[in-house]
Amino acid sequence: MEKLILSEQEIINAICVYVGLKKQVKPEEVEVELMYDDDYGFSAEAYVNGRQQVLIMANMIEAIRLWLAEFLNRDPYAAIKLILDDEDGIIAKIG
Numbered sequence: 001m002e003k004l005i006l007s008e009q010e011i012i013n014a015i016c017v018y019v020g021l022k023k024q025v026k027p028e029e030v031e032v033e034l035m036y037d038d039d040y041g042f043s044a045e046a047y048v049n050g051r052q053q054v055l056i057m058a059n060m061i062e063a064i065r066l067w068l069a070e071f072l073n074r075d076p077y078a079a080i081k082l083i084l085d086d087e088d089g090i091i092a093k094i095g
Helices: 008-023 057-070
Strands: 004-006 030-037 041-048 051-056 080-085 089-094
Touching: 004 008, 008 030, 008 041, 008 051, 008 057, 008 089, 030 089, 041 057, 051 057, 057 080, 057 089
Parallel strands: none
Antiparallel strands: 004 089, 030 041, 041 051, 080 089
């Protein structure tokens, strides 16, 4: 199986869908900011109706797994690695 790379925008889209399902709102109503910290690793902030929710890396992986299964028809249990790329920002390597 070839490796798949998800762009920063695709990761944001995945998190919007994930948070939308959890909060019972449309994905379009969710704003997401991806972050990386040397001490804490990857995380994201999601904003819904003016309220902030912090997602840790495990939540981000869960969102990507949902995206893989529901939108890309790919194996959601494939290996997922988040990477901080100098040019592309935060990306995910799948497979």
